Amino acid sequence: MPKKLYIRTFGCQMNEYDSDKMADVLAASDQLTPTDRPEDADVILFNTCSVREKAQERVFHDLGRVRALKAERPDLIIGVGGCVASQEGPAIVARAPFVDVVFGPQTLHRLPQMIRARRESGVPQVDVSFPEIEKFDHLPPPRVDGAAAFVSIMEGCSKYCSFCVVPYTRGEEVSRPLDDVLMEVADLADQGVREVTLLGQNVNGWRGLGSDGAPLDFAALVEYVAAVPGIERIRYTTSHPKEMSQRLIDVYAREPKLVSQLHLPVQSGSDRVLAAMKRGYTALEYKSIVRRLRAARPDLSLTSDFIVGFPGETDADFAATMKLVDSVRFDGAFSFLYSARPGTPAAELPDPVPHAVAQARLEALQSALDAHYRAYSDAMVGTTQRVLVTGHATKDARELAARTDNNRVVNFAGGAALIGRYVDVTITRAFPHSLRGEAVTA
Ligand code: SAM
Ligand code: F3S
Numbered sequence: 001m002p003k004k005l006y007i008r009t010f011g012c013q014m015n016e017y018d019s020d021k022m023a024d025v026l027a028a029s030d031q032l033t034p035t036d037r038p039e040d041a042d043v044i045l046f047n048t049c050s051v052r053e054k055a056q057e058r059v060f061h062d063l064g065r066v067r068a069l070k071a072e073r074p075d076l077i078i079g080v081g082g083c084v085a086s087q088e089g090p091a092i093v094a095r096a097p098f099v100d101v102v103f104g105p106q107t108l109h110r111l112p113q114m115i116r117a118r119r120e121s122g123v124p125q126v127d128v129s130f131p132e133i134e135k136f137d138h139l140p141p142p143r144v145d146g147a148a149a150f151v152s153i154m155e156g157c158s159k160y161c162s163f164c165v166v167p168y169t170r171g172e173e174v175s176r177p178l179d180d181v182l183m184e185v186a187d188l189a190d191q192g193v194r195e196v197t198l199l200g201q202n203v204n205g206w207r208g209l210g211s212d213g214a215p216l217d218f219a220a221l222v223e224y225v226a227a228v229p230g231i232e233r234i235r236y237t238t239s240h241p242k243e244m245s246q247r248l249i250d251v252y253a254r255e256p257k258l259v260s261q262l263h264l265p266v267q268s269g270s271d272r273v274l275a276a277m278k279r280g281y282t283a284l285e286y287k288s289i290v291r292r293l294r295a296a297r298p299d300l301s302l303t304s305d306f307i308v309g310f311p312g313e314t315d316a317d318f319a320a321t322m323k324l325v326d327s328v329r330f331d332g333a334f335s336f337l338y339s340a341r342p343g344t345p346a347a348e349l350p351d352p353v354p355h356a357v358a359q360a361r362l363e364a365l366q367s368a369l370d371a372h373y374r375a376y377s378d379a380m381v382g383t384t385q386r387v388l389v390t391g392h393a394t395k396d397a398r399e400l401a402a403r404t405d406n407n408r409v410v411n412f413a414g415g416a417a418l419i420g421r422y423v424d425v426t427i428t429r430a431f432p433h434s435l436r437g438e439a440v441t442a
Pocket of ligand 2: 167
């Protein structure tokens with residue numbers, strides 16, 4: 001019987017990506033095959049997130065649930081990876097002694113050796129170090145599933161926003177060399193991938209060197225990726241407003257392969273709060289970036305992240321956030337209640353916002369964001385969109401589901417042969433969570 005691997009992933013797209021890599025590494029080293037059922041698994045991994053307190057608590061709760069499995073089958077390996085692992089290290093084994101391996105985002109490629117060492121020594125293994133970017137040299141070639149794939153182009157973050165744990169859990173920004181990225185993209189394209197999402201905490205902070213040794217920025221990288229034969233669409237996430245250079249904005253004007261969608265976290269519309277968050281821009285500077293982006297690409301859909309209830313946030317600060325939302329007209333956003341993270345500078349700030357006040361602000365913000373999202377969907381009715389067909393529709397298997405540039409699901413009538421292909425679809429109706437369309441027949 002082939003041995004089985006169960007992975008539970010918390011948190012961001014970086015973690016989703018890392019979980020796929022864990023599966024690749026263990027498939028190559030130990031022929032482990034994935035399962036959705038922890039009770040069938042020989043190895044259970046939790047890929048954790050510590051960006052907000054809630055996500056962190058869920059890990060220990062879920063760990064408690066697999067403890068019984070370990071009691072029944074002492075051979076079972078239980079591992080904890082990701083950002084909680086990175087922050088807590090050996091404290092995880094102290095709190096949950098049935099955990100066998102603890103590894104960080106930068107040491108997941110060492111999983112096979114760590115599991116072997118655990119089996120041979122009987123002692124739990126902990127390695128949450130940051131060995132630069134060695135990880136990528138030790139990963140098997142990417143597996144392809146469909147026409148879209150993620151490519152990690154950098155690790156970590158050096159922005160040190162005052163509220164955020166990421167620089168401590170994932171380490172400082174390290175860019176992957178140009179040739180590595182391009183070879184991975186070319187390899188994916190050879191396997192049928194048409195759309196790549198360049199991934200990292202601050203992808204537009206990517207820096208590299210050309211073959212002549214000249215320094216390259218993210219704008220240059222996008223153009224190199226666009227030139228890889230077979231690649232039709234390029235996305236990237238996440239980007240930082242501070243690194244949204246005019247050179248990158250200009251790429252929107254001339255490179256149609258770069259999709260008309262951008263996630264550009266703003267966090268707040270108040271300059272006072274932005275300064276306390278150490279974001280490095282003002283609301284006006286953010287709006288100026290948006291104006292220039294829309295001049296380069298008029299139909300650009302913008303999404304964002306917001307934090308409400310940051311220490312010291314007043315009604316006037318929050319009003320400034322609402323004003324920014326109305327003037328920018330985001331096409332959706334994630335909004336979070338501020339969560340104090342141990343070890344971050346903001347955790348030391350006075351003036352916490354009372355929970356009820358923060359909650360009321362969050363609700364007001366979310367309803368404004370929802371209204372803009374719906375207006376955006378309504379405005380798409382009657383337009384023709386180039387969509388990537390992802391599979392059969394969930395509600396009616398005789399129909400197809402596809403994804404627009406701005407991440408809307410469109411259902412439309414069509415044959416299975418279109419799966420994995422780009423199709424032009426005219427949008428005929430907008431629903432709260434999806435769109436309906438008709439394929440354009442040339
Ligand atoms: N690299 C991204 C950027 O450019 O800002 C952010 C990465 S962070 C993992 C994702 C989002 O989580 C942030 O944009 C922020 O809105 C939210 N976040 C981070 N720390 C937080 C905290 N302590 N409390 C609440 N939300 C937080
Ligand atoms: Fe976190 Fe700010 Fe970096 S939100 S991931 S420190 S850009």
